[in-house]
Amino acid sequence: MPLEWFIALRFLRQGRMQSVLIIAGVGVGVGVLVFLSALITGLQQSLVEQTLGVQPHIVVRPEEEKARELIGPRSSGGALVAARVEKPAQRIRSIDGWQHVRHAIDSTPGVVATSPMAAGSAFAVRGNANKSVALMGVDAADYARIIDVPGHIVAGRYSLSGTETVIGSELASDLGLGVGDKLRIQTAEGQSELFTVRGIFDLGNRDVNRRWVLVSLRSAQTLLDLVGGVSNIEIKVARIFDADTISQRIATRTGLVSDSWMKTNAQLLTALRSQSSSSSMIQVFVIIAVAMGIASVLIVSVVQKSREIGILRAMGTPRARVLRVFLIQGALVGLLGSVIGAALGSGLALFFQQLAVAPDGSPLFPVALDATLLGRSALIATLTGIVAAALPARRAARLDPAVAIRYE
Amino acid sequence: MSDDQAPVVRLEGVVKDYGEEDVVTRVLHGVDLTLDRGEFVALVGPSGSGKSTLLNILGLLDRPTRGSVRIRGNDTTALDDAALTALRGRSIGFVFQFHHLIAAFTAAENVAMPLCVDAGRARPEMIDQARAMLADIGLANRAEAHTNKLSGGQQQRVAIARALIMRPALVLADEPTGNLDTHAADDAFQLLRRYNRELQTAFLIVTHDHRLADRCDRIITLVDGRIESDTGESAGAEAHSGAGAE
Numbered sequence: 001m002p003l004e005w006f007i008a009l010r011f012l013r014q015g016r017m018q019s020v021l022i023i024a025g026v027g028v029g030v031g032v033l034v035f036l037s038a039l040i041t042g043l044q045q046s047l048v049e050q051t052l053g054v055q056p057h058i059v060v061r062p063e064e065e066k067a068r069e070l071i072g073p074r075s076s077g078g079a080l081v082a083a084r085v086e087k088p089a090q091r092i093r094s095i096d097g098w099q100h101v102r103h104a105i106d107s108t109p110g111v112v113a114t115s116p117m118a119a120g121s122a123f124a125v126r127g128n129a130n131k132s133v134a135l136m137g138v139d140a141a142d143y144a145r146i147i148d149v150p151g152h153i154v155a156g157r158y159s160l161s162g163t164e165t166v167i168g169s170e171l172a173s174d175l176g177l178g179v180g181d182k183l184r185i186q187t188a189e190g191q192s193e194l195f196t197v198r199g200i201f202d203l204g205n206r207d208v209n210r211r212w213v214l215v216s217l218r219s220a221q222t223l224l225d226l227v228g229g230v231s232n233i234e235i236k237v238a239r240i241f242d243a244d245t246i247s248q249r250i251a252t253r254t255g256l257v258s259d260s261w262m263k264t265n266a267q268l269l270t271a272l273r274s275q276s277s278s279s280s281m282i283q284v285f286v287i288i289a290v291a292m293g294i295a296s297v298l299i300v301s302v303v304q305k306s307r308e309i310g311i312l313r314a315m316g317t318p319r320a321r322v323l324r325v326f327l328i329q330g331a332l333v334g335l336l337g338s339v340i341g342a343a344l345g346s347g348l349a350l351f352f353q354q355l356a357v358a359p360d361g362s363p364l365f366p367v368a369l370d371a372t373l374l375g376r377s378a379l380i381a382t383l384t385g386i387v388a389a390a391l392p393a394r395r396a397a398r399l400d401p402a403v404a405i406r407y408e
Numbered sequence: 409m410s411d412d413q414a415p416v417v418r419l420e421g422v423v424k425d426y427g428e429e430d431v432v433t434r435v436l437h438g439v440d441l442t443l444d445r446g447e448f449v450a451l452v453g454p455s456g457s458g459k460s461t462l463l464n465i466l467g468l469l470d471r472p473t474r475g476s477v478r479i480r481g482n483d484t485t486a487l488d489d490a491a492l493t494a495l496r497g498r499s500i501g502f503v504f505q506f507h508h509l510i511a512a513f514t515a516a517e518n519v520a521m522p523l524c525v526d527a528g529r530a531r532p533e534m535i536d537q538a539r540a541m542l543a544d545i546g547l548a549n550r551a552e553a554h555t556n557k558l559s560g561g562q563q564q565r566v567a568i569a570r571a572l573i574m575r576p577a578l579v580l581a582d583e584p585t586g587n588l589d590t591h592a593a594d595d596a597f598q599l600l601r602r603y604n605r606e607l608q609t610a611f612l613i614v615t616h617d618h619r620l621a622d623r624c625d626r627i628i629t630l631v632d633g634r635i636e637s638d639t640g641e642s643a644g645a646e647a648h649s650g651a652g653a654e
Contacts, residue, residue, distance in 0.1 A: 002528065003525060003527075003528050003529050003530055006529070006530035007512075010510075010512040010513055011512050013512065014511060308508075308510045308511070308512070311502075311508050311510060312510070312521070312525065313493070314467070314469060314502050315496075315497055315502075315521060316493050316495075316496050316525050316526065317493070317497070317525045318494070319489070319493075401469050402469035405502075
């Protein structure tokens with residue numbers, strides 16, 4: 001065993017109570033670090049997943065129609081004309097040359113899937129009951145890559161060929177529909193079509209489950225008077241927090257309106273960011289407290305052991321080795337503390353997950369405990385230990401053996 | 409340059425000043441001193457005569473302000489701290505008034521420590537060698553004991569074994585029996601004497617105890633930073649005159 005390790009281990013073992021206390025202290029600090037990270041990351045992941053479970057990352061649609069003044073304010077004879085310009089009601093319009101647009105979007109870096117959609121409002125009619133719904137005509141395979149409807153089917157299957165439809169569970173129960181039942185869809189454009197319910201989904205969002213009616217793209221185009229056209233293109237990107245940048249790039253490239261989930265959920269994003277920064281702040285202060293704890297214990301140890309350090313120097317131990325003896329102690333305290341802390345933090349996080357359960361007993365959100373988090377915490381604690389030991393170690397290495405030996 | 413014929417240590421014109429420019433205190437005033445292999449020397453003198461300073465300079469723990477220190481023919485003046493540290497580890501052993509054993513180690517680990525320091529690592533065979541040495545001085549059953557479980561006399565014998573495990577050319581002992589009762593003091597002294605005879609190690613023993621000094625082969629008396637008398641001049645090295653017989 002290298003000498004500095006041998007001495008460091010003996011010193012730690014000798015100061016048993018001190019070592020145990022400071023390792024426990026580091027453990028508590030790392031435990032807080034692990035628990036907090038797991039909790040916040042888990043919470044955020046679950047919030048983002050819930051939000052993006054029913055939302056595309058980016059939606060591209062045509063620009064709104066704008067009214068223009070036909071008579072300008074500069075008319076003959078200096079007479080001023082007061083014009084009142086009303087914003088026109090928005091019609092459903094198709095994206096011009098949407099196949100080209102889609103191709104352009106597909107070739108934008110960061111985009112992993114696109115799905116054209118013909119969407120508009122409609123009424124779902126069954127017998128005397130009718131409900132206002134969001135009619136969404138999509139290509140079944142394309143859309144499944146944007147929103148995981150197939151993974152949330154609770155009855156029947158996900159299929160949209162011909163006059164098949166897939167509807168939400170709330171709508172199904174409102175209208176008393178089951179798989180194989182018929183459902184009439186009427187649009188404001190005066191079109192109407194009879195669909196067969198092929199599947200029922202539950203996307204975990206009451207509003208979506210009540211409003212969404214998925215049909216084939218062709219059926220929706222007919223019903224919404226959009227033959228051959230699509231009203232918007234929905235996009236999935238590889239990294240969700242790149243959505244804003246990619247959205248802007250798409251807007252520039254296509255000249256269309258492009259909205260990312262980050263824009264439409266600005267409040268959520270702000271909440272997530274402030275949560276992250278307060279959690280980082282707590283972590284930084286915990287690390288500082290841990291570092292000061294380790295440093296103070298080692299400084300006391302250097303003072304207590306200055307005579308012994310002097311003896312070791314007199315025996316011919318180089319300064320660099322004395323320095324390392326204390327750096328190793330710092331690193332070991334950090335590492336051992338982080339092992340305890342990882343266990344403590346994981347235990348706390350799992351315990352908390354048990355407490356925070358939905359009425360049906362499933363956890364409200366999973367805590368994000370993984371090897372990376374534990375490894376990173378151990379690394380941070382070890383480095384903190386070494387940095388904290390630097391000052392005491394330098395003091396020890398600089399001890400003048402002649403002085404250290406003489407004065408007790 | 410190291411050779412066995414050269415004196416173990418040779419000081420020439422060693423001056424030591426403490427303090428800054430205006431308030432310089434001169435502790436040693438040009439000390440010349442030569443110790444040969446196998447010498448057994450007592451260094452006596454009143455408190456404040458500079459014994460400790462001289463010991464530190466001999467032990468390479470401190471540097472003289474002027475003058476030279478040669479260890480087995482090697483001039484140490486030009487050596488840097490690291491080289492001095494290495495030379496000290498190999499050539500010089502220390503015994504202190506208070507045993508100065510390292511409390512975190514067992515007796516055997518303490519004795520083995522100079523070997524470990526020299527090798528840069530702790531190996532089981534080094535501990536074994538230390539155990540054998542302890543067994544040789546009647547402490548076989550105390551080898552695994554922590555040092556605070558030993559009696560004062562045992563502690564000092566462990567410290568002596570530690571000072572000698574590297575077979576250094578010179579052992580510097582600062583009041584080695586000062587803290588012991590008569591019986592333990594005698595044991596410790598006998599042990600020093602035994603190693604002196606068996607290993608031909610040179611010993612310089614600082615002591616206030618005249619009975620102990622009288623049992624040494626040579627007595628050097630230091631007063632006010634000067635060697636006042638040296639009974640060993642005839643023993644080959646004319647320390648006081650500074651003109652050593654070459």
